[in-house]
Amino acid sequence: MKAVWAAVRLAWQAGRARLAAYGALIAAGAVVPPAIAWLTKAVLDLVAHGTATPASIAWLGAALAACGTTAAVVPQITLYLREEIGRRIGVVAQDRLFLATERFVGLARFEDPAFLDRLRLALQYGGGTPGMVVMAAFGIVRSLLAGVGFLGALALISPWMAVLVAATAVPGLAAEVWLSRRRAAMLIGIGPNERREFFFQDLLLSAQAAKEIRLFGLAGHLRGLMREQRTAADAERRRSDRRETAVQSVMGGASALLAGAGLVWALLETLGGGRTVGDVSLFVAAVAGVQASITGLVGEIATIHQQALLFGHYLSVLTAPPDLPVRPEPGSVPGLRRGIEFRDVWFRYSAEHEWALRGVSFTIPYGHSVGLVGRNGAGKSTVVKLLCRMYDPERGAILWDGVDLRDVDPARLRRRIGSVFQDYMTYDMSAADNIGLGDLDAMGDRERITAAAVRAGADGFVGALPRGYDTLLSRIFLDGGEAGVHLSGGQWQRLALARAYLRGGRDLLILDEPSSGLDAEAEHEIHSGLRRHRAGRTNLLISHRLGSIREADLIVVLDEGRVAEHGSHGDLLRLGGLYANLFAIQAEGYQVG
Numbered sequence: 001m002k003a004v005w006a007a008v009r010l011a012w013q014a015g016r017a018r019l020a021a022y023g024a025l026i027a028a029g030a031v032v033p034p035a036i037a038w039l040t041k042a043v044l045d046l047v048a049h050g051t052a053t054p055a056s057i058a059w060l061g062a063a064l065a066a067c068g069t070t071a072a073v074v075p076q077i078t079l080y081l082r083e084e085i086g087r088r089i090g091v092v093a094q095d096r097l098f099l100a101t102e103r104f105v106g107l108a109r110f111e112d113p114a115f116l117d118r119l120r121l122a123l124q125y126g127g128g129t130p131g132m133v134v135m136a137a138f139g140i141v142r143s144l145l146a147g148v149g150f151l152g153a154l155a156l157i158s159p160w161m162a163v164l165v166a167a168t169a170v171p172g173l174a175a176e177v178w179l180s181r182r183r184a185a186m187l188i189g190i191g192p193n194e195r196r197e198f199f200f201q202d203l204l205l206s207a208q209a210a211k212e213i214r215l216f217g218l219a220g221h222l223r224g225l226m227r228e229q230r231t232a233a234d235a236e237r238r239r240s241d242r243r244e245t246a247v248q249s250v251m252g253g254a255s256a257l258l259a260g261a262g263l264v265w266a267l268l269e270t271l272g273g274g275r276t277v278g279d280v281s282l283f284v285a286a287v288a289g290v291q292a293s294i295t296g297l298v299g300e301i302a303t304i305h306q307q308a309l310l311f312g313h314y315l316s317v318l319t320a321p322p323d324l325p326v327r328p329e330p331g332s333v334p335g336l337r338r339g340i341e342f343r344d345v346w347f348r349y350s351a352e353h354e355w356a357l358r359g360v361s362f363t364i365p366y367g368h369s370v371g372l373v374g375r376n377g378a379g380k381s382t383v384v385k386l387l388c389r390m391y392d393p394e395r396g397a398i399l400w401d402g403v404d405l406r407d408v409d410p411a412r413l414r415r416r417i418g419s420v421f422q423d424y425m426t427y428d429m430s431a432a433d434n435i436g437l438g439d440l441d442a443m444g445d446r447e448r449i450t451a452a453a454v455r456a457g458a459d460g461f462v463g464a465l466p467r468g469y470d471t472l473l474s475r476i477f478l479d480g481g482e483a484g485v486h487l488s489g490g491q492w493q494r495l496a497l498a499r500a501y502l503r504g505g506r507d508l509l510i511l512d513e514p515s516s517g518l519d520a521e522a523e524h525e526i527h528s529g530l531r532r533h534r535a536g537r538t539n540l541l542i543s544h545r546l547g548s549i550r551e552a553d554l555i556v557v558l559d560e561g562r563v564a565e566h567g568s569h570g571d572l573l574r575l576g577g578l579y580a581n582l583f584a585i586q587a588e589g590y591q592v593g
């Protein structure tokens with residue numbers, strides 16, 4: 001019931017006037033069929049008894065014509081209103097869902113398969129279910145009104161037949177509610193299969209995957225996997241359809257038998273002189289009307305039941321607790337003056353995962369540059385995610401000028417940070433937007449965008465694009481009827497760097513592999529630019545190219561989630577440990593031959 005009320009509230013908030021008009025039309029449409037049945041009986045009785053006058057026939061005919069016109073027009077308008085109400089509810093529901101996902105300020109929810117399944121159900125059914133619940137509720141009103149009208153007529157002719165037909169509603173309702181529960185469970189159950197199917201669909205059609213898929217000849221294999229998911233989901237759908245067909249056939253057959261027996265009885269009564277032709281006509285219409293109303297009523301209740309079960313998933317996303325505890329009145333994030341300290345930080349992505357960081361302690365002093373190095377999987381990117389408070393440490397603390405990051409608002413913290421992630425984004429938008437997204441306040445400021453591009457070495461190639469900074473960088477959208485431009489890996493990386501530079505004088509600059517896609521010349525150019533830019537600024541630089549780290553004030557070497565060594569480049573070489581070893585291997589690689 002909670003889900004039903006929430007759905008009705010949502011529909012009401014999405015458009016009261018239309019909903020009220022829809023309700024009025026439904027009521028009008030519901031009383032018309034019993035009225036037609038009564039009027040038909042009256043006409044037939046007048047004619048059969050020979051008491052009809054031109055005036056009475058004209059009035060009854062006019063009333064029948066008015067009812068017929070209403071019956072013909074009302075469904076068209078209700079259909080339009082139904083679609084319109086559905087669209088408006090869809091917009092509100094989608095907006096609320098995405099607003100709710102913005103409350104998840106960290107990353108954990110987006111890496112939780114169970115939550116992603118729920119999110120997909122919420123997306124799939126959240127927009128449609130409130131409309132369906134409300135329409136079904138109106139449908140119940142319509143069926144009740146029409147049913148009561150017909151039942152009244154039937155009761156006048158044969159009370160026992162009225163009771164008998166009404167009684168068939170009970171097993172019908174029980175069967176439909178049972179079926180709807182099974183149907184909802186089936187739809188929820190096939191959610192993971194559908195999500196996998198969508199994944200393979202996207203993969204097979206994505207420009208990014210197209211190269212590998214063709215080179216490795218994966219298309220047939222992936223198509224097979226996609227089909228497997230569809231087949232598994234279809235098997236469940238089929239089982240559900242068969243169950244419904246069997247149950248509904250039995251219920252439908254029983255109703256038809258009952259109606260047929262009633263008709264035989266009414267005809268025999270007429271032969272015996274106990275009934276008029278009008279009675280028989282009303283009887284036939286009333287039995288059919290009551291049965292149709294009961295079928296409608298039962299179907300609508302079952303729909304509400306099923307949709308409410310699905311809408312529950314939408315509600316559960318809307319009401320899910322935050323992924324990171326944010327205090328009701330979080331502390332402000334002071335401008336950095338002393339530095340950032342990792343104090344005995346332990347972190348794992350979930351209780352099922354291994355520890356990614358095991359008691360990491362180091363300091364990024366204010367105004368200094370710190371290099372973070374280590375083998376693949378050592379925990380470097382995890383450090384970055386914790387620094388941006390995408391997750392909280394499980395044990396230990398990260399202190400920003402002594403303030404625990406758990407006590408601050410992540411949004412305010414992130415406003416103080418500029419960063420280039422290892423897996424930076426490429427947006428299918430214009431070059432200017434790709435840079436401007438780094439700081440929404442500068443989105444329309446072409447001067448600041450150009451300055452950031454110049455600093456990242458992107459101004460040259462962006463200026464040479466067909467529409468300069470306004471060129472759409474996309475292979476999937478058209479730019480004013482023409483194909484967009486796609487950049488090279490290194491060019492995209494420069495744009496990502498420009499995005500970070502646009503954030504300007506932030507307190508902390510994090511660069512996770514900022515030059516991995518760049519050619520040697522560009523890398524040199526970028527790093528000397530970076531050195532100039534980061535001079536006197538606090539920054540954390542992560543790179544496997546140790547040559548670009550060597551000038552950092554402090555180098556922290558991570559190994560299997562622990563700080564293995566730290567010191568300056570010279571200190572670490574003298575220590576002769578992991579860093580010296582990695583550096584020697586790289587240096588040797590450059591000298592061979």
Ligand SMILES: Nc1ncnc2c1ncn2[C@@H]1O[C@H](COP(=O)(O)OP(=O)(O)OP(=O)(O)O)[C@@H](O)[C@H]1O
Nearest residue numbers: 111349353356374375376377378379380381382383
């Ligand atoms: N989202 C995640 N969920 C679960 N485990 C993760 C996740 N991201 C990383 N890990 C694990 O955490 C450990 C540290 O990963 P991290 O990405 O921090 O390493 P890294 O030092 O940045 O590696 P690389 O040099 O390859 O970028 C690895 O064992 C990795 O498998």
